[in-house]
Amino acid sequence: MKIKFLLILTFMAFTLLGCSQSANDEPNKQEEVKEEILDKTKLLPIGTVxxxxxxDKSVMIYGYNQIQLSTNKQYDYIGVPYPEGNISPDYNVFFNRNMIEDVLHNGYVTDEDKKIREEADREENTY
Incomplete structure (x- = not known):
């Protein structure tokens, strides 16, 4: 009975050690991704913070190549305060890529998203 208990305990310890090791590897992957997403020549994915x-406030991107009606100017991005989200149109933040100081979180990326961002980048370059 003691041997079974020791085997189970050993198995659980190795399982937990394996989990902590994979969690420790994760920041390195994030750093690699961060290097890639700081390219200001390309648009960032929707949901990027x-x-x-x-x-002072972090901003979450929710649109590209938007025109601010009050100024009739086009901006690379429109965002909302993070973590509050959409409060009202008065809190929308219009900004260009040169204003981005740091990427705090990369948004969800799909093939469809990449295609839309590439089209928006091409559209921006025609102005």
């Missing part, structure tokens, strides 16, 4: 220069 960024820190902007001269803005």
């Amino acid at each position: 960024v820190k902007l220069t001269k803005v």
Whole structure:
């Protein structure tokens, strides 16, 4: 009975050690991704949370190539305060890629998303 208990205990210990090792590997993957997403020549995915220069609050991107009606100017991105989200149109944040100081979280990426971002980048380059 003691041998079974020791075997089970040993198995659980190795399982837990394996979990902690894979969790420790994760930050390295994040750093690799972060290097890639800081390319300001390409648009970031929807859902990306960024820190902007001269803005205290983090912002989550939810659209590309948007026109601000009050100024009739086009911006690379439209976002909302993070973590609050959409409060009202008065809280929308219009900004260009050169205002991005840091990427705090990369949004969800799919093949469809990549295609839309590439099209939006091409559209931006025609102006």
